[in-house]
Amino acid sequence: MVRVLIIEDEIIIARFIEQQLLSSFPCTTRIAVSVKEAQAAMADMLPHLLLCDINLQDNQSGIALVTELREQYAFEVIFISSYQNRSIIEQASAINPANYILKPVDEAQLFAGVQLVMNRISQNTTMGERITHATTLFNTTERSILQLIRDQKTTKEIAQELFLSPYTIKNHRHNICRKLQLEEGNNALLKWVMQNHHLL
Structure with missing residues (x-):
């Protein structure tokens, strides 16, 4: 079963994403509303997939957080963001996310964005593990x-x-x-x- 960590500081949006994932995919989920919670959840859960907001109302952006986490863990990431400007999208694409979904997120958009990535995860046995350097x-x-x-x-x-x-x-x-x-x-x-x- 795929383990999914939702990193989103707006709990209503996070719960909506969680509900959609659980009803559409064989997965277990966890929500982190801050960078600190996300870091703790990574060690505890070892997720295969992160759905990560870019603007986390924290000292660190979602892009910086994912870059840091990739030093220790193997996972796919989908950025979910209201940012539509080119420079943010280019920054996000530089770290090779599996997808980039624009807010407001609807059910069809989320399903399509996640379905493509689920196929990739099922073919890659190294996802959801700590990285041994x-x-x-x-x-x-x-x-x-x-x-x-x-x-x-x-x-x-x-x-x-x-x-x-x-x-x-x-x-x-x-x-x-x-x-x-x-x-x-x-x-x-x-x-x-x-x-x-x-x-x-």
């Missing part, structure tokens, strides 16, 4: 191998580039999969790299 999890050789996998290199090509045997590369790949708790078949490591390339 590659710098702490992998040694230098493993990081190099992951970067070369990201560049679509084969085991043989990686071996040539790193002056190691293909057998050694296979061992490293096995160790990486173990650290990530991945099955070794079905291109699981390649899929992980493509979904987490920003960590490398």
Whole structure:
């Protein structure tokens, strides 16, 4: 079931969004009306999806909050805002949200905006988790191998580039999969790299 955190300081709007989500999608929800509540909820709930207002009546905007949270957590975000000016939309789009919905929000708009993102979440198993930084999890050789996998290199090509045997590369790949708790078949490591390339 998808976990959704609604970050919205106007409780009536937050409750409306929550009601629509619960009636349309298999999800659990939580509301945060401030930056502090949102930070606490992230650690507690590990949401897959954030529906976040941009103007939070706090010292921090929704854009800044999401940027900060992405350092620690993997999630999709939909911004919900009354801001229609170009510079705010450009600032929001710079951090790659899944969608941007303008207030006032109606049922059809919300359903359409969230439905597209729900499909993305169901295909991405890393959403709703804490981010383990590659710098702490992998040694230098493993990081190099992951970067070369990201560049679509084969085991043989990686071996040539790193002056190691293909057998050694296979061992490293096995160790990486173990650290990530991945099955070794079905291109699981390649899929992980493509979904987490920003960590490398």
